[in-house]
Amino acid sequence: MRPPRPAEDDRPVLVLGPNPTPNGGMHLGHIAGPYLAGDVYARYQRARGRKVVFTTGTDDSQTFVVASAQRLGVGPEELCRTSTELIREALTAIGISFDGFGPFDQTYQQTVLDYFRALHAAGKFRLKTVRMPYLERTGEFIVEGLIEGECPVCLATCRGGLCETCCHPNNFDELLNPHSTIDPRDVPVVRETTILVLPMEEYREELTAYHEQWSSYWRPHLVQMVRDVLSRPLQDLPITYPLAWGMPAPFPETPGQVLNAWLELIPAGMYTSSYAAAQLGRQTTPGQLWLPEENMRIVHFLGFDNAYFFALTHMALLMAHGQKYIRPEWVLTNEFYELESEKFSTSKRHVLSVQELLEEMPRDPARLYLALTAPEYQRTTFSRAGLDKVSRERLVEPWNRLADIIGKAVANASGATPVLPVSAVGRARVATMLARFDFNYEMPNYSLNRCADTILTQIGRLGRLADTLDGHGLDDEPEAWGDLILQVSALLALSAPILIDLAEAARQAGGFDGVLSPAAFDVAEVAAFVPPLLSLAATAAGAASVAGR
Template identity: 50%
Template sequence: MGADRPDGPARTIVVAATPTSNGDLHVGHMAGPYLAGDVYSRYLRATGREVIYTTCTDDSQTYVVSTAHRLRTTPDALCARSTAAIERSLRAMGIEMSGLPPIDERYRRGVLRFVTDLHEAGRLERRTVRMPYATKAGTWLYDGLVTGTCPTCLAGGCGGGCEACGHPNSFDELLEPGSTVDPQDPVEHRELEIWVLPMEVYRERLVEYFAERRATWRPRSIRLIDELLAGPLPDVPVTVPGTWGIPSPLPGTEGHVLYPWIEAMPAVMYATWHAAGGPGDGGTTDDLWRAEAGAELVYFHGFDNVYHWGLMDLVLLMAHGDRYVVPAANIANEFYDLAGDKFSTSRNHLIWSADLLARVPRDQVRCYLALTAPEFQRTTFDEAALLDVTARRLVEPWNALADAVALARLEAGTAPLATTAVGRRRSELMRQRFHDCYALPGFSMGRAAETVLTHLARLHALAGSGRLDRGDLMLEVRTLLAGAAPILVDAAAQAAADGVELALTGDQPERITPFDLPRLAVPAAARSAQEVAS
């Protein structure tokens, strides 16, 4: 990695896991792929990289059906309401996307073309499989429609994949299956024919791929990949019997839909096309993912999606030959707990992102979530800790430093200030440290947030002692602000509007124009406490 910018292609496509449109995003969701992908994308832009950061709602998931049943609404109405709520929450958190694309006819054409190309190329095969069947309702059960016991780790959960160990459990693997819609409905296994994509065919390419990219994967995620590659790789269902989703175009599958997870890759290709403004009426929605486009592809998702996003979706791309780029990195987070247990919409054990942001300023929320995000192991969200930590370590020293910078600017006037060799060296060390936190393969929001707070404490102490030349103070504070900008988006936006240069590139200047450091807002709860104390 160079001093000015990370090596790499001119364009990077950053994809956050597609949110299921069966509800809003809670804090556990937000602290995972959505904030991390935003921080990484903002960092790349600060180094001069062109970035498309995108996702789209996963409307075809069976969790939409089961949740709609529980809420006594229709899947269509739930999708519409959830998509609007998700978009509002992303915007409220300052997630820098162009907006969620509509799941429309163009979307469906892209998905169908992706699948029919595989069929016409002979990549898909017919299989007789056994699947759970709800005898009273007369419906086949898969993914969010079926609950049971994981055959690998014996944890309880739904079909498709185990949240606890990450292993897949399609078809009849789930032990003691039951219907999530009607737990009293007897369930038995029945045989039927579907189309599948045989994953084992791609073993050699998969082994080579993971050998080359192990350094970009987090330890638990790559361990799961190793576990999956150690045994026979499963067949990926392409069609399943059902009524919710995109009707199957493949022969002999009347009454079937495309398996929801098959949509993920063409869905985010379409989302990328939409985020780029839908270029080229004569082109297709997958143009920017074509190998000849030369883009770098980076995924952000949770550990429970390592099998899907890390392995199954990779095979879906490989099955198209050399047509598409494959991901350079998969950044997977663990679960974020609340009061010692995972966030859960169904149990109402959660804090909605929008509700938290109504109580606490966005920069403080982003800083605390970045600092405590479950990157390598489960961590716990605590709103009282958020208020305490951000008050002591962020808001109070930041605003005191802003006062010191304002005083220095007042004393210096508008003329550029000279910087010293020592100050320039410290500023460069800071910048390199931020690069090390944000760049692949060691990307870590937690280390980046801790680096912001560490240098903030240092500069606050130096400014208070008067041992820092005014020019060096301005230079190092500007570097701090640039390094914090991917996290503290409101402070960065105000500084940029005031003309402060926040790029993480370029030489350390010998002279710097004085500027003001934007102050951070105090949460309403903290202001009330201060008023009572006074």
């Protein structure tokens, strides 16, 4: 089955962002990848008149919380609480327009447990005795964020369970030269334990068919990873772990064990999508929006380092439920975003938070630069010099000159605000703009980089057109001015998913009504208006508020 052409696909859209681990705040490396990409996509879909549910929620069960809490000398519950506040603050400050940020509450946990109880009752899991790393000093097994070593596939340094570099699993005792992440001097031994697993090999045929259907529409690195993993025997997926932190596993065969935290994320998405729908005025049961009869399309944004879980293990778990739930159609991954060509590192204090950036400049230039440099296909870097240069020379100064030229012409017009004629050429230019932006905003070509670059290209083009009219009154060349103002109005609408505060100011100035369709700009005349200006000066209000949709 080929996906419908995006222009013809008006099904409701469920946009999923990754579930942030509440073991600290958010830096720009987090935002520049899946959160900004998901936000811009959701905003564009809303502007096209489609029903959208955009959601996520924190992933409190992760062992990374335990490791970070012990290093900080606080309890994991306290770290989750304070980190969730910082995460929500950062997402709001940069303007990520989640319809609902689901809390880690009793309903969340019940949704996850019900999801796995159904699979257990259907006999999908197997008991298996495995060898796992064990710290004799503490009497604890260590997995995931509690252990570090070398990846058995690519030899990169990685944590347990999954390598962030090659994205291959390393379950059980496969890490080379392992040690504790809490105290690197602690070297584990290996001890047998019995857990529940999902035999992934049983889903090879379905997984292969699913990826063959969709892989030609996904980014190459994800496709290569999936093919590489499928070329080898698929590892059994741990369903439970003998740990103290996490959601208690409700299975009689594994008393005292917890669910593998990585596997919560799809039922968590079912819960948070229901939570978000309620914020939009529709009450649903958790998982209801994932039923085929809802006719939704799922678009999932995530970092490549998590792609194995979402593209393979979570798909296998959905397949284990039979045809009960739909599956993501579009999975967009991103690579790592670096700070001045070096990996973000909280421990080395090589980090820049959203809040710190917004103390330096407004969020519109920040969002545009992050979109322009987002790591879509390879690692990219945040550069303060690059941010300053792009923001000043390619965005703010040329836009403000364009706005000033139009503002001066409108101010010098006689009488009431004029309504100007638009030529066929002007309407054709707008139609071309709409088509080009739609190509970049829609699947399968969706690209933050190209959206941002197209905004800057159009600002430059319209600025040159304005220069030719500078000094000429609206009465002298009304059609030329009408063509320019219609194109500026279209650009404001088309850049609104990224330049959210400029778009809100333009709405208030009468520049456009937020509707994005060819019919909205296929007009014979346009009312003159003065475009709002952009600034490079940070404001507390701009950093703390979210622009209207």
